Amino acid sequence: MITSINKRSYPNTLIVILAQDNGKSEFEEKDDVTRITDEEGNLIGFNFFNVEQLIDYDKLPDGQVRLTDKELAALNDKIAAAGFNDKLAYGRPTLVYGYVKTCDPHPDSDHLHVTTVDVGNEEHQIVCGAPNIAQGQKVVVALPGTLMPNGQQIWPGSLRGVDSYGMICSARELGLKHAPQKRGIMVVPDNFATGGEFEPTKCDELLASGDITL
Structure with a gap:
């Protein structure tokens, strides 16, 4: 929601x-x-x-x-x-830390990759175009139902014919003050809990100190 x-x-x-x-x-x-x-x-x-x-x-x-x-x-x-029977409720966080279990070349692209990402209690296929995406990384994932800082809404879709459930995020897409001005997803430390909620202040401090480089 x-x-x-x-x-x-x-x-x-x-x-x-x-x-x-x-x-x-x-x-x-x-x-x-x-x-x-x-x-x-x-x-x-x-x-x-x-x-x-x-x-x-x-x-x-x-x-x-x-x-x-x-x-x-x-x-x-x-x-x-008003006479409606619906009820609103918040679900679990939609901006979370994920673990890239697999990362394979997209079958119809020379720059996209098809990943399998563990987000704690489930795994999702996500197509990613970042040049630095790789198996074994801890990343920030925007699951469907996320509103990004630039107003972009994240929903399931497909890229070049391959289903994609969410987005692996860069620091710039997350609106972090110290985001590097170059392409690439943000890789967080390995000790970040898979499935944990994204912590913008913590990640921005790590960017500022150089402990996160992208």
């Missing part, structure tokens, strides 16, 4: 994205709540208008926000009061 705010373009509005929109969307609005479904009727999101009545909107920054349990409960109460 992605929860985000854009105070300039959509003032006093909270946007909730639950799944990828792959086609024509349908909208149903009741009492400042818009329920959004795809063309097959699957729920893909909500928009909450006049959201300052539910949460402390002014204190929240632009971009992705993580709501407190109390704020999430207020949104669910609003959904129920």
Whole structure:
């Protein structure tokens, strides 16, 4: 679940994205709540208008926000009061440390690689175009449902005909202050826990000290 705010373009509005929109969307609005479904009727999101009545909107920054349990409960109460039967809930983190178990050349590309990445409780196939990707690395993985600092949403897809479930990230893509200005995914120390939640401050400090080079 992605929860985000854009105070300039959509003032006093909270946007909730639950799944990828792959086609024509349908909208149903009741009492400042818009329920959004795809063309097959699957729920893909909500928009909450006049959201300052539910949460402390002014204190929240632009971009992705993580709501407190109390704020999430207020949104669910609003959904129920509007007559919808859905309920919002945060899942596990989507920006996590992963271990690259396999790394093979893409069958239809001279620069892409097909990797198998362990993210703690499961493994995923991810296509990666970074020149420094290699088997045995610890990396940062953006799983589907991630909103990147530049506004990019990460969902399952395919690259040159090969399925890819997420993205292996560079320091620049993660928005880290000390990110090197060259191509390449960020390789973190081996002692980082596979499946653990990405820690931006810790990683940026390691970049600044030279303990992480990409």
